[in-house]
Amino acid sequence: MRDTASHLHGANLSMSAFLEQPAQWQNSVLGAICFSADAVESRMHAGMEVPCMCVPMQRLDAGESICETWHGSGQLTQGQSGDIHYRHDEGVLFGVITLSETQFEAGADKTPLQQATESAYRQVFALLDTLHYPYLFRFWNYIADINAHSFGLERYRQFNLGRQDAFLAHGRDVVGNVPAACALGLAQGPLTIAFLAGRVAPLNIENPRQISAYQYPQQYGPRSPTFSRASLVRLGQDEVLFISGTASVVGHATLHPADVAAQTRETMTNIEAVLAEANRLANQPGFDLASLHYKVYVRHPTDLAQIRAELERIVGIAPNAVYLQADVCRRDLLLEIEATAARPSISGQRD
Secondary structure, eight states: OOOOSSSSEEEEEEHHHHHHOOGGGGGGEEEEEEEOSSOOHHHHHTTOOSOEEEEOOOBOSSSOOEEEEEEOOSOOEEEEETTEEEEEOSSEEEEEEEEOGGGSOOOSSOOHHHHHHHHHHHHHHHHHHHHTOOEEEEEEEEEETTTOEETTEEHHHHHHHHHHHHHHHTTOOSSSSOOEEEEEEESSOOEEEEEEEESSOOEEEOOTTBOOGGGOOGGGOSSOOOOBSEEEEEETTEEEEEEEEEOSEEBTEEOOTTOHHHHHHHHHHHHHHHHHHHHHHOSSOOOOGGGOEEEEEESSGGGHHHHHHHHHHHHSSOOEEEEEEOBOSSTTOOEEEEEEEEEOOGGGOOO
C-alpha cells in the first residue's frame, strides 16, 4: 500500500490530510474507504468527486480517523450506476455502494438484509459486465449487528445467503474462483460495501491450515461464505496481494475462544501460511510479515494492548497497522486481521 510505480496502489491518510488534499490529487484516486466514529460523510462529500465509502468505526490506537485511498494510473473515468459510485482507469475499477435495509420488506423466503445484499451484489455484477471489468479482486463488507438474530437466523448468515444468491444469479463461481473479502459488524448503519475489480484474473489463494470458507459445513449457516483467503493480482510486472479478513480458525473451527493473545498468534500463523502460498505463486517471491499493511478489527477495546503487543512481537518491528473497533463474524472470535502488500517490478522498485 505504499506509493509505487504499480498500476494499483493504496495509501493510508489521516482524515484531515484526506480532506485537505488539493483537487489535482483527486485525479489519480480511484476511491477511498474512510473509518471514523464521527459523522463526517457530508463534509467529505462536499466538493469531492472521489467515490468514498464512510464506515462508522472507531480507531482504537493513537491517531485520528483514517482513510484508505486507492490510486490508479492514467486517465480516470467516474460515474454512477444505480446505487454504485465508481471510478476506473484502463485496468482497475473501484466502487462503493450503501443500501438501507428499510428499502426492503421481509418476504416469505428472504429477509431485508438478504434482499439488500443480493441487490447490492447484483448491481456490482451488472456494472462489471457493462464496463467489461469481469474479475473481482477484493470486497469490503460492513454490516450492522452482524451477530444479532432476526427472522430466525443470524444476520451474518442472512448476508451470506444474499451474497451467494447474487453470485449464482449472474453465473459467478461460488467455489474456487472467488474474490478476497472481509465482513465486519457495525453498531448501526446501512449495508456498506466497497470493491476492486479489473481486467486481469487474480490468482485466488487458499490456506492449507484451513478448510476453504466456501466449503464450510452447514453448521455455519445454510450457505457458505463466498470468498477466498487471498487474491494475488498481477498488473504487468507488478503484483498486489489482498489477504482477506483472517482469524483464529483452523480447519473450520474457532481456536482459543476466550484467549485474545492466543487468537492473535493463531491469526498471524494463518497469515504466514497464506504468505507462503502467495510467494509460491508470485513472480517475485518476497512477501513477508514486515511488508504487510494491516487492518486489525478488535471486538473489545480493552483487548487492544494484548493484541498490539503480540502483533509487534511476531512481526519483529512496529507493524504498519491500524486498529479499529468492530464485531467479527463469529461471536467467539475476538479479532480479525486483513492485510495488503504491493510488490512493484524490479525496475520500478522504490525504497
